[in-house]
Amino acid sequence: MKPAPQTSPLQLQRLLQLCSANLPVGGFSFSQGLEFATENGWLTDSASTESWIEVNLAESIAQTDLPIINRLYKALNVGDTKAFIYWNEHIVACRESHELLLSDLAMGKALMRLMNQLDDFNITPYSGLLEGLDCSFVSAYSLCAFTFNLDLLLAQSGYCWTYIDNQVAAATKLVPLGQTQAQNLLFRLSNNCEALIARANDVSDNDIGNSLPHLTMASAWHESQYSRLFRS
Structure with a gap:
């Protein structure tokens, strides 16, 4: 068995x-x-919440976000600006509702702005990479993780x-769940990540992307939900 690459304390701190x-x-x-899924009665307890997150993690994150992080890393490794921009545009096009698109772009823009303002972090070599483009959080996250010298598996994890x-x-606020239930969910859901990452890194270019109607509709309907704690 090939030994796992050693992670330095500083790399671990940057990941955290x-x-x-x-x-x-x-x-x-x-x-x-x-939030809409809870309001509509799809999520009522720990088991239904776990199923919701598990399906979205396996069929959306592992099928789209993680494979694209892989390709963004490859583009950064060889300095292929066109490939990086292509996969950024690809992930943006995969967001199927206004809420999902808004969260991705707002978080991406915020992360890039933050990185440019940090005193002890030099993102200058890449600062113009996404200038003038809609920057996905996936792209901004990959760029930061790469600059932090984190290997691909750490970044995906x-x-x-x-x-x-x-x-x-x-879910803790909305379902609601108790703190112990939430911690148990974190343990069980994170147990699956290693296998999902391995599967994601075998996804071909043509197989990247997926449609989850339940997630898309819940996200779209959330825009007109009467009472909301979260943005849409």
């Missing part, structure tokens, strides 16, 4: 910083359709955690 709930990019302003943590935090 990039995936922290305290990162001011607005990720916890959005529920990714989960962190991205999975960010999604799971966001969804469980939203």
Whole structure:
């Protein structure tokens, strides 16, 4: 068995910083359709919440976001600006509702703005890469992780955690779930990430992307939901 690449303490700290709930990019302003799903009675307890997040993680994140992170990393490794821009535009085109598109672009813009303002972080070599383009959070995240010298698997693992943590935090408020239930969900859902990442890295270019009607409709209907805690 090939040994896993060793991660330095600084790399681990940068990964934790990039995936922290305290990162001011607005990720916890959005529920990714989960608020409407709860309002409509699709999610009523820990089991139904786990199923919702698990399906979206396996059929959306692992089928679209993770394979594109792989390709963005490859583009950055060889300095292929055209490929990086192509996959950024591809992921933006995969957002199937206004809410999903808004969250992706708003978070991407916020992360790039933050990185340009950090005193001890030099993103100058890449600062013009996405200038004038709609920047997906996936692209901004990949760019930061690459610049932090994180290997691909660490970056993908962190991205999975960010999604799971966001969804469980939203469900804790909305379903609602108890704190112990939430922690159990985090354990069970993160157990699947290694296999999902391996599957995602085998997805061919032509197979990237997926349509999840339940997620798309919940996200679209959330725009007109009478009472909302989250943005749409």
